[in-house]
Amino acid sequence: MRPFRSIALLVAAVPALALAQGAAPAQPPAGQSAPAAAPAAAPGSSGPETTAPASPSPAEPPERSRTQRDAPAVPQTAPDAAPASRPTDDDAEGTPAQGPQAPGPTSGTAPESPPSDAPVLDSGGEAPRTTDAQQQRLVNGAPLYNPNVNVHIVQKKRFADEGKHELVLYPGVVQVNGKFTNHVGTALHYVYHLQENFALQVGGQYNWYSDESDFNLELIDKVREQAQAASSLLLQWGAHAGVEVTPLYGKFAFFNNSLAQFSLVLSGGAGIGKTRHLIRPEVANEVEGQTYQVPARFGDTGNKFLGEVGGGFRVQFGESYAFRLEVRDLIYTARVDKVDGCNLADFESLEAARAANQPFEGLNLSSSCKVAKFDGVDPETKKNYREDIILGRDLVAEPSSDVLNNVSFYAGFSVLF
């Protein structure tokens, strides 16, 4: 009968175990104080080592009050140390020595053998792991001090996301796969967490630096080669909407001192982006013995469809703050057949007029061609814009297309509300 009684006691203890394991993000009443005696005290042990203070200090987490409520429910059907066996759970490991045990509700007689699935003690022969009330407090709802309780520490998220809004600012967005291009920008995203693991997101990004890479300029300089226009298209800004899922979550400790919860976030979406292409790099312009530095010139290549996929980590600090480290790939189709609205025929007409030193008025150009961008002289740098016509024509002379992957590293922080 004793094994049956033990099993019955274990079954009866299940609800209490469930209580003990449940993380307690909700705040219990502040005035709720703990019972005076720590129930995890080993029979026979005495003194302050196993006695909890009469009331928790304000600094202690509210879960503390559950410490004393849970442990008595843990039956100890095997008062003598069970054979050493490593606990199966991740947080009941370590070196749980024969620690404090709850007083067994059974009579003094020892059972013949515990059930095979009963929690057991590791009789490592070491001193009890917990000795004072501070160590016996619940941590995220887990009675880590009690080696008899199997605790799934990564069992319940401490902070719920469902129904929350999240505003994410990525001050630094740096392209990491820039062979022919370099982008650095800033992004702002809004995320609404529809469910715990599923959210809707909308965001925008402005690349305050977008230029051809040094590698591309090196090729032009040294071997007279360069990337096709479509392969070196630059993304000026982008806006997209999509979804975000968080299939995994976890936690980590930094040097055993600080805990942080994190989630793996995966995102996908679609939108639109504005592109441009370098027409002329920065040059020095000499006019009448004076040198002017002429900044790089870019030509508008239109808006493109934008796809977005990404993944990363969101590390949460409390209920309201988080920071994110992500890698996102902005995918856009690139076909360059117009620069500043002018196609190849337009550039041919403009070049012919330039060679003949004729005005551009009256030329038969397409309606989208912004002819003013290729006419006149810059008053500050004395650069004649007509000299850029041939460069613009080169970009569209051989229409090129490509699918570009702009993979960037996003570092940012967010506020949840």
Add this chain to the structure above:
Amino acid sequence: MNARTLRVFAALCISLTALGAAAQEDGVLDSAVVRNRLYKPAGHPELSLSVGLPVQTHLTAHYFFNVGLAYNLFDTFALEARAGYAASRHTGLARSISESFLDREDKRVTDELEDLWQMNLHGVIGARWAPIYGKISLVADIPVHFQTYLWAGGGLGNLKRESVIQCTQVVDRAAGVCDNRTAVDDRGSATENYWVKESRVAPVVSAALGFRFFIQQKHGVRLELRDWIFKDSYRVNLLRDDWEAGNPTGEPAGSPGLTHLVQFDLGYTYSF
């Protein structure tokens, strides 16, 4: 641009630090929660094997095969020696440049391209610092324990360089042939090429950010983003007439900069 970038990153760091400090003050950070580490590598030596794939390729591509031997002085700190071989090659872009440049006679004076050195045999000794220990919940009840670490060290690497500009014996200029292939369109038949080659042994620095996922007590999987860094070296002011005559030309670049080989490493670790 650099100054602006630095300013932005400084602001970002300050913001993140402020967030963490605020969280600490609010008591939202518990102390020593992951106190029971299931895996304590301290005092254990370990052997690791890894394969590295290039994150990005410009003119060369490297595929690393490494063996590592480490000793964990503490749970969070280890010393490791790594050695291996990197299979390397020119990319298609480099080949394309080499073929077209043979016929570009309008460019008779030029500089060698940067970052053309290929690393083969290499060995480094470094330190691994793993301040972060964590666990993730994979599916429901399967916790996976991991460490996040930084690795830094240095050593030596055997480097070789094959020019894509200087061909000492042009076979077919229009077709861009600079080797002894038997047919113009059969590159595979070549047994020797006439591009200028160099080799050297140079100091190498390596740094990595990685994750180590524990599997049972003795096994582990490592994912790393690793950078191999060494000083570049190339010649400038090269004269086409000289190199095509087989004569040395040009002079070493004054400040050639550093070459970075950024790899994604996948590795296995066995702890003794």
